[in-house]
Amino acid sequence: MSGFYSIRLTRHLKKMMKYMRYVFNDHFVLVCVFLLGGLGFYYSQVLKTLPVHFFWGRPLVLLFWLVILQIGRIATLAQEADKVFILPKEPEMNTYLNKAIRYSFWLPLAVLFLLGGLSMPLVVVSTGWQFSTFVYFIVMLFLLKVSHLRLQKYTLYQISDAEAKRWFFLWGFTSLVVIGCSLYVLPLLGSVLALLQTLSFFWFLNKKEQAVSLDWEMMVQKEKSRMHRIYQFIHLFTDVPEISSSVKRRKALDPLLSKIKQTSRNTYLYLYARSFLRGSEYSGLFIRLMLVGGVVLFFLKEFWIAMGVSVLFIYLIGFQLIPIYTQFDYMVMTHLYPVPNSQKKQAVSTLVTILLFVAAALFSLLILAALPNKLDGLMIIAVLMVEVVLFAKLYVPYRLKKMEA
Known part of the structure; x- marks a missing residue:
């Protein structure tokens, strides 16, 4: 034995x-x-x-x-x-x-x-x-x-x-x-x-x-x-076949979906947002990373360390959300949608931008509460906002292009 x-x-x-x-x-x-x-x-x-x-x-x-x-x-x-x-x-x-x-x-x-x-x-x-x-x-x-x-x-x-x-x-x-x-x-x-x-x-x-x-x-x-x-x-870092993601109704989150105008231009944005809110794979990942980053930032009192950690967690959250782009590639019906493929990329970029702004807003509140110098906190918040914009406009398209190659 x-x-x-x-x-x-x-x-x-x-x-x-x-x-x-x-x-x-x-x-x-x-x-x-x-x-x-x-x-x-x-x-x-x-x-x-x-x-x-x-x-x-x-x-x-x-x-x-x-x-x-x-x-x-x-x-x-x-x-x-x-x-x-x-x-x-x-x-x-x-x-x-x-x-x-x-x-x-x-x-x-x-x-x-x-x-x-x-x-x-x-x-x-x-x-x-x-x-x-x-x-x-x-x-x-x-x-x-x-x-x-x-x-x-x-x-x-x-x-x-x-x-x-x-x-x-x-x-x-x-x-x-x-x-x-x-x-x-x-x-x-x-x-x-x-x-x-x-x-x-x-x-x-x-x-x-x-x-x-x-x-x-x-x-x-x-x-x-x-x-x-x-x-x-x-599963925080990659897909694991042994972990099956679950789907829940989450009716309370329907008002968030109603904010998306139901036009052909928002087909993929609605699909990705609905998948994020009702699925457990990416929403669970997003919440866990936000909680870990938030707890760490709440106990940091040094300006440069707080900036480095917050910037890294925003990047890490965004990096882990990008694979949602391939979430529906296995479905035949999505390939029959009369919408251009570029709309998928735009939808992912928009969704990642919104979620990163939510994470940045939470981190900002915790940073302002933790740092003794509020001016330092405002500087970090400005850096986070710039990072979110650059990540969504530059890095996300680069990563999506690399995924399709």
Whole structure:
């Protein structure tokens, strides 16, 4: 079964790598660089204002570490057919699931290392300890995550929801005690207690698993939910066959469509606007990007960082909306419309312009609320308006021409 998991993992990684080239494109990397740079600068400025032995530092770090320990779910890679075809191999599934735990640990390991390191300056300010104590803290976090994954494996067996909740509560309570001892008593003590907790969980859960059978339905459903979350993230950047867009009536938005004059000149504009408002693919993407950009801008106080982030998010929103141009290419009737093809391009450009002005207006309000100097806010708003016009008049036609080539 170990080799069977390796085969599935190879196929899974090959599929994920195909999508990753769309996710980690130049635009996304550029946005991440600006966001991380801006947040890092803001974080460093805040740390300079904190007093030595900052009282709230340790509680904040404790809660932060507990939250990031939740990142990462066991990747069983289970499939629907396993409930029938792999069922006879259940006695050997322990080897399969142990290999799943080992694979599932790598992503949380990287996240814990990065976010744990990010929180270390606050730990140093709050405790007065040296930065070298990071070694003890990161070992503690790694061990706690191992026990968390081991517990997730146990929940794949036929146990009651009440028992699963009791075990997760026990894990959360013991993890709270371990992190508290490391922050308030001694960093090395946290590593030792984390090791004891992990060994105890492995010993007790190994004993309990011998008396129960796998819940195949639960395992398959949890894997489906895990993959659905991954596909939802990838769907922000490219089309994913595993994510099917839904259509809703949304009668309350009909007044917006009534603003479009129903003439032959607006055929495609009405069609695209109706698709955007009633479909979930592009409207959901638009709302999510606006929310993320809005939250980030609300907490930025520096003029240049706020300008860079707002400009990048407007560009990113517009860039993700352009593919709506091909939304109806598969429909035969649209090719029979007695309207010129140039009307499609004009309709997409108009729709993108309107939506970008809406996003720019929201960002403008948040920028004015966040920046202490209102003149700086007005300058950013002017830049955003110019960007929207240039994007719609120059970049959109260029991209559409390239899509048709």
